Amino acid sequence: MSLAAEARDAVRRRPFLYDALCAGVVNYRAAADYLDLDGDPEAVATALRRFAEELDPMDDREATAAVRMQSGVGYENEDGVADENTSDDVVVSAGDARVTRGGELTAIRVSGDVDATLLTAVVERCRVQRVLVDAAGVAGDELVLVVPRRQGATALRLAEACVEER
Numbered sequence: 642m643s644l645a646a647e648a649r650d651a652v653r654r655r656p657f658l659y660d661a662l663c664a665g666v667v668n669y670r671a672a673a674d675y676l677d678l679d680g681d682p683e684a685v686a687t688a689l690r691r692f693a694e695e696l697d698p699m700d701d702r703e704a705t706a707a708v709r710m711q712s713g714v715g716y717e718n719e720d721g722v723a724d725e726n727t728s729d730d731v732v733v734s735a736g737d738a739r740v741t742r743g744g745e746l747t748a749i750r751v752s753g754d755v756d757a758t759l760l761t762a763v764v765e766r767c768r769v770q771r772v773l774v775d776a777a778g779v780a781g782d783e784l785v786l787v788v789p790r791r792q793g794a795t796a797l798r799l800a801e802a803c804v805e806e807r
Contacts, residue, residue: 644680645688651676652692656761662693669693706753706804710797712790715744733778733785740776740787747793749800751784759803760784766799 642650652658658675661667673685714732717739730742732750740748751759760779763786767774772795776787788796 644678644684645691647678647680648673648676648685648688649692651678652689659696662689663696663698665693665698667693706751706755706759706784708749708751708797708801708804710793711742711748711750712793713744714740714742714746714748714787716746717741733776733787735776735778738776740785745790746775746787747790747796749786749788749793749796751786751800751804753782754807755779755782755784759807760786762803762806763796763800766803767796770795770799772796772799 652662658667658672661672667689669686669689670682672689673682676685678685711732732740732742732748734740740746749763751763757779760777763784764774764777767786767788772792773789774786774796775789776785778785784800786796786800
């Protein structure tokens with residue numbers, strides 16, 4: 642495999658670097674040093690520059706999504722039965738796990754133009770701000786993030802910021 646091909650593969654294994662290349666905010670020499678590939682760092686930096694030129698720029702489309710907070714949610718009890726909850730009480734479910742109304746958690750719900758990229762941005766922003774994410778997912782036109790009640794307002798602001806920055 643050529644050094645350029647190795648550099649591209651290394652970038653694809655690191656989505657943050659891929660995004661930085663798309664945004665045009667990379668110090669190519671520093672990125673080459675970080676990747677630590679076998680080869681001349683200047684050659685790796687040149688390969689990264691060429692790769693960046695081929696990538697599509699960051700998406701500048703207008704996204705519309707509404708963000709709201711739903712307090713008082715939680716997981717079903719351990720035997721899988723929600724305490725007197727109906728299917729209308731389900732906030733989000735995946736496999737056997739169900740978050741329903743009634744509990745000590747908060748759900749942040751984003752409806753509209755949502756996708757896995759937005760979910761990633763919100764979860765990463767929460768990680769950096771030390772907001773514990775208990776559950777997260779996106780399906781169709783809805784994104785749901787479940788966090789501890791005390792961190793709900795912070796998670797809401799972070800989700801709103803991610804939607805605005807799209």
